[in-house]
Amino acid sequence: xxxxxxxxxxxxxxxxxxxxxxxxxxxxxxxxxxxxxxxxxxxxxxxxxxxxxxxxxxxxxxxxxxxxxxxxxxxxxxxxxxxxxxxxxxxxxxxxxxxxxxxxxxxxxxxxxxxxxxxxxxxxxxxxxxxxxxxxxxxxxxxxxxx
Amino acid sequence: xxxxxxxxxxxxxxxxxxxxxxxxxxxxxxxxxxxxxxxxxxxxxxxxxxxxxxxxxxxxxxxxxxxxxxxxxxxxxxxxxxxxxxxxxxxxxxxxxxxxxxxxxxxxxxxxxxxxxxxxxxxxxxxxxxxxxxxxxxxxxxxxxxxxxxxxxxxxxxxxxxxxxxxxxxxxxxxxxxxxxxxxxxxxxxxxxxxxxxxxxxxxxxxxxxxxxxxxxxxxxxxxxxxxxxxxxxxxxxxxxxxxxxxxxxxxxxxxxxxxxxxxxxxxxxxxxxxxxxxxxxxxxxxxxxxxxxxxxxxxxxxxxxxxxxxxxxxxxxxxxxxxxxxxxxxxxxxxxxxxxxxxxxxxxxxxxxxxxxxxxxxxxxxxxxxxxxxxxxxxxxxxxxxxxxxxxxxxxxxxxxxxxxxxxxxxxxxxxxxxxxxxxxxxxxxxxxxxxxxxxxxxxxxxxxxxxxxxxxxxxxxxxxxxxxxxxxxxxxxxxxxxxxxxxxxxxxxxxxxx
Numbered sequence: 015x016x017x018x019x020x021x022x023x024x025x026x027x028x029x030x031x032x033x034x035x036x037x038x039x040x041x042x043x044x045x046x047x048x049x050x051x052x053x054x055x056x057x058x059x060x061x062x063x064x065x066x067x068x069x070x071x072x073x074x075x076x077x078x079x080x081x082x083x084x085x086x087x088x089x090x091x092x093x094x095x096x097x098x099x100x101x102x103x104x105x106x107x108x109x110x111x112x113x114x115x116x117x118x119x120x121x122x123x124x125x126x127x128x129x130x131x132x133x134x135x136x137x138x139x140x141x142x143x144x145x146x147x148x149x150x151x152x153x154x155x156x157x158x159x160x161x
Numbered sequence: 162x163x164x165x166x167x168x169x170x171x172x173x174x175x176x177x178x179x180x181x182x183x184x185x186x187x188x189x190x191x192x193x194x195x196x197x198x199x200x201x202x203x204x205x206x207x208x209x210x211x212x213x214x215x216x217x218x219x220x221x222x223x224x225x226x227x228x229x230x231x232x233x234x235x236x237x238x239x240x241x242x243x244x245x246x247x248x249x250x251x252x253x254x255x256x257x258x259x260x261x262x263x264x265x266x267x268x269x270x271x272x273x274x275x276x277x278x279x280x281x282x283x284x285x286x287x288x289x290x291x292x293x294x295x296x297x298x299x300x301x302x303x304x305x306x307x308x309x310x311x312x313x314x315x316x317x318x319x320x321x322x323x324x325x326x327x328x329x330x331x332x333x334x335x336x337x338x339x340x341x342x343x344x345x346x347x348x349x350x351x352x353x354x355x356x357x358x359x360x361x362x363x364x365x366x367x368x369x370x371x372x373x374x375x376x377x378x379x380x381x382x383x384x385x386x387x388x389x390x391x392x393x394x395x396x397x398x399x400x401x402x403x404x405x406x407x408x409x410x411x412x413x414x415x416x417x418x419x420x421x422x423x424x425x426x427x428x429x430x431x432x433x434x435x436x437x438x439x440x441x442x443x444x445x446x447x448x449x450x451x452x453x454x455x456x457x458x459x460x461x462x463x464x465x466x467x468x469x470x471x472x473x474x475x476x477x478x479x480x481x482x483x484x485x486x487x488x489x490x491x492x493x494x495x496x497x498x499x500x501x502x503x504x505x506x507x508x509x510x511x512x513x514x515x516x517x518x519x520x521x522x523x524x525x526x527x528x529x530x531x532x533x534x535x536x537x538x539x540x541x542x543x544x545x546x547x548x549x550x551x552x553x554x555x556x557x558x559x560x561x562x563x564x565x566x567x568x569x570x571x572x573x574x575x576x577x578x579x580x581x582x583x584x585x586x587x588x589x590x591x592x593x594x595x596x597x598x599x600x601x602x603x604x605x606x607x608x609x610x611x612x613x614x615x616x617x618x619x620x621x622x623x624x625x626x627x628x629x630x631x632x633x634x635x636x637x638x639x640x641x642x643x644x645x646x647x648x649x650x651x652x653x654x655x656x657x658x659x660x661x
Contacts, residue, residue, distance in 0.1 A: 024600045026188070033182045033221050045222045049180035066594055149219055150600045 015096035016157055018059070018132065018142055020070045024152035025061070027068030031144035031153055032057040035072075038135050038143040056121040058132035059144045059153075070144065070153060073098060073119045073132040081111035081120060081131075089128070097136050102128040165249035168207035170227050172216070178224035179203065185216035185225060190583040190595055213576035215585035247506070258506035261579035261589070263406060263498045263543055263565060266510050270498070271517035271650075272549045276659055278640045280627040287629050289620035295630040296619055298325040298560050300537040301466040301490040320490065321466045322537075323397055325560055326355030327616045328631060329550060331608075332495075332541045332562030333379050333401065333470070335363030337414045337423045337435065338502035338579070339568075340596040343588045346571055346604030348372035353609050359562070362386075362401060362412065362437060364426040370394050377468065380457065382411055383437030385427040389460060397465050397491070398457045400450070402441065403472030405499030405542035408513045411437035413503065418582055418591045447483035454488045466490035466537075473497060473519030473542065474512075478526035485527055485536045493562060494519050496542025500565045502589055503580035516542040517556065521654045524557025524636060533557075547618035556654065557636040570611040571604045 033049075035057040040048035049055075059072035075098050082090045082098060089104035090111060105128035112120045112129060120131045135142040145155045172193060181203060185194040191209045194216060196202070210227065217225045234242050247258055280286040287294065301322035308316040331347045344366065347358035352375045359377040364386015369376070378395035380387050392398055403409065414435040424431040444450050454467050469484045470493035471477065477494065484492050496516020501509065520540045527533040540553050541562030553561050569575065572586040579589035587599030619631075628634050642659040643651045651658055 024597065026594075026598055028184045028187050028219060029182065030184055030219065030221055033180065033184075037221075046178050046180050046224075049182075054180070054182070147221065150598060151603050152600075 015075065016134075016155055017075055018072055018134065018145060019154050019156055020072075021152050021154070022067065022069035024150045025069045026150055026152065027061055027063050028149065029061050030147055030149065031059045031070050032061060034143035034147040035059045035132070038138060039130070039133075056123060056130045058119075058121075058130055060119075060121065071117060071119055072144070074117055075132075075134070080114040080116065084110045084114045086110055093136060095134070095136065097134045098131070099133045099136060100129060100131055105129055165253065166208075166246055167232055168210065168230055170210045170212045171207050171230050172205040172210055173226050173228055174203065174205070175224045175226075178222040180222050180224075182221060184219050184221065188215050188219055188585065190215075190585050190590075190592070191581075211576040211578040211581070212574070213578065213585045214574045259503050259580050260501075260506040260509050260577060261503055262500040262575055262577045264510045265577070268498065268515065270543070271515055271646075271654065272543075272545070272552055274644050274646050274650075275517075275552050275641045275654070275656065276644055277548065277551060277555070277622055277626065278642070279625040284627045286627050287624040289617075289624045292624075293629060294620040294624060295632075296327055296616060296623075298328040298631060299323070300325060300539065300559050302536060303534045305534060321397075321464055323357060323466060323491075324355075325357070327612055328554060328558075328560040328619075329354075329612055329615060330356050330377070330539065330560060330562050331358035331567050332493075332499075332564040333359035333361040333377075333399065334502070334564055334568075335361030335379075335385075335414070336366050336426055337361075337363040337418055337591070339588055340584075340590055340599060341366055341368070341422065342596050342599040342601050342604065343568075343571060344369060345601040346599065346608055347567065348375065349601060349605035350608035350612070351375035353605070354612050356612070357396065359399060360386075360395070363414075363423070363435075364428065365391055365394055366422065366426050379470075380453075381437055382439070382441045383435060385429060385435060385437070388428070392457060392460050392465075395465070397468055398461065399468035399470050399493065400441075400453060400457070400489075401470045402444070402450075403470070403474070403495065404501060404504075405472045405495030405497050405513055405516065406501035406509050407504035408472030408474050408497070408508070409439060410505065410508060411439045413437070415582070420591050423591060447487050450484065450489075451487040458488070468493050468539070470495060473514045473516050475514060477514070477519045478522040481523040482526055482530055482532070485530075485532045489536060491537040491539060491559075492523070493539040493541065494523060495562075496540065499542030500568075501579075516540050516544075517552075518650075518653050520553060520556050520558055521638075525655055528557075528636075547615040548622070550615060551619055551622045551634070552641060554631060554634050555637050555640045557638075559635065566611065567608055570607045571599060 037048040042048045059070050061070045087104050087106050089101045093099050107126040123130045145153045186196050193210045212227050299322040302320040304317045310316045336344050351358040357377050362379050362381030373394040376395040377397045379399045381401040416432045416434045467489050468491040469489040473496045497513025537559040539560050540558045544561045550561050584590040587595050638655045641656045644659045
């Protein structure tokens with residue numbers, strides 16, 4: 015399946031991917047509306063940085079996903095494209111998946127709120143927004159490598 | 162101390178649109194933008210803004226714009242704002258004013274005062290999408306006549322020529338003045354386009370030797386990075402006598418830009434200023450130039466054409482005539498509107514002549530003397546579009562050099578602050594985090610796109626004139642008409658006025 019891959023060499027740490035992720039997930043039509051109130055909601059992609067090294071990390075959509083195995087409410091499932099998706103109506107915010115994810119790619123949506131994770135902009139008719147808005151091609155959407 | 166210089170630009174933030182993502186703060190190397198956590202507010206220091214548009218281009222909410230300040234001096238057509246500010250700057254610093262890129266002064270642009278012909282009724286125009294259209298160009302000395310051996314093969318001595326799929330090359334920009342990634346973009350694009358890029362006088366980074374077939378290596382007055390392997394690495398060697406933006410003076414790359422890689426490539430100590438002398442100290446005459454031309458040919462087994470690049474100055478035709486007799490294969494003429502990484506402002510803005518006039522004068526002179534075939538002619542120094550290329554070829558150029566348009570394709574916004582070394586677009590900088598902003602995969606593609614688009618347009622214009630080979634356009638000044646030019650200007654350009 016196609017996954018989002020990040021090339022650390024070209025990541026500028028600008029964090030635009032995080033903002034476009036939030037916008038895409040929000041379903042809003044106007045970019046600023048996704049950020050009402052100012053503080054950025056958690057995104058499905060996160061830039062990790064220390065000093066001059068930075069790179070974005072997001073869900074690997076593992077072959078053998080621990081998050082899915084550990085989910086107590088059946089909120090996590092694999093869709094027809096192979097992406098691990100969360101059903102927000104079922105997620106109880108227990109954070110078991112967050113504790114299990116070896117990549118640290120699932121983030122809390124707040125206490126007792128559904129978790130946030132990359133769904134590859136599934137259900138949208140566009141390339142994942144973190145990819146198309148990366149100013150330096152540091153994030154690409156490509157077919158499987160060996161994982 | 163009183164600060165006499167007020168900011169030139171104002172950063173305007175639309176607070177309704179701003180989502181406080183702080184990409185502006187992270188991306189501005191000039192530290193114009195900042196964020197105050199206590200007040201949860203973004204603020205700006207306009208005095209640091211160079212108007213490079215990095216923040217504007219990356220702002221996901223389109224919340225930013227940069228405007229020229231309307232803070233003003235009492236208007237004067239003589240003591241303009243620029244003049245006043247320059248005087249303040251020099252009274253502050255006591256130094257020579259420095260500037261980057263081409264002159265912004267409003268000198269006449271002769272490209273814009275020439276119009277191109279097209280066929281109507283009596284001669285057919287050609288559709289380049291349906292019929293063959295040749296823009297391949299061979300650069301170098303051409304034989305006067307061909308002699309054949311009895312078996313039909315060519316007996317005439319063939320001279321080394323550069324083969325260009327498009328009559329456009331990337332002109333000299335040194336590694337040091339621009340980043341390694343910028344060089345990599347130019348090298349990759351040149352290879353894909355079947356043309357050449359030019360190392361400038363900073364030597365050739367070891368990682369770029371693999372692009373040698375599409376590289377012109379430069380030998381300038383500082384001789385930085387010149388050694389036998391370097392000379393053999395390229396397809397042609399260019400002796401740089403002068404640069405359009407700063408005729409008559411040398412170059413100065415500040416020590417702060419001479420890091421480990423640049424130091425190794427230039428073969429000079431880290432952190433030392435790289436100062437190119439104004440003249441080549443071994444060239445004081447055409448005879449001396451001939452010695453260097455033949456030294457370089459000897460060093461490369463007479464297999465590579467030698468280019469001599471000069472700035473367009475008052476006696477350019479006579480100088481070019483000398484160069485054509487020196488054994489050089491190609492003359493490159495750089496007009497005074499051409500760009501630079503750094504030049505004394507007064508020289509950039511006042512020394513030299515427009516390349517259009519220089520080209521016409523050189524081509525005319527070499528034809529009159531019967532030595533036009535001795536050399537190819539390349540012009541640079543503000544060739545801004547495919548129309549400029551067509552006009553240059555019609556005036557007599559074999560090919561053109563472009564640099565500023567190439568940099569624009571890579572993201573340059575002509576903020577003319579290259580000399581600061583903090584190019585936000587990763588071009589004119591050696592700071593690793595900034596250099597990384599220019600991904601060669603993107604840059605090379607954009608350069609290829611630009612030149613491909615120009616090539617299409619050149620073919621369209623040629624087709625319109627009923628010409629299907631660029632050879633038939635070269636020096637074909639009947640295809641040009643002047644508009645709004647004096648008789649003297651028309652005479653120098655060798656063209657008629659529109660309507661004639």
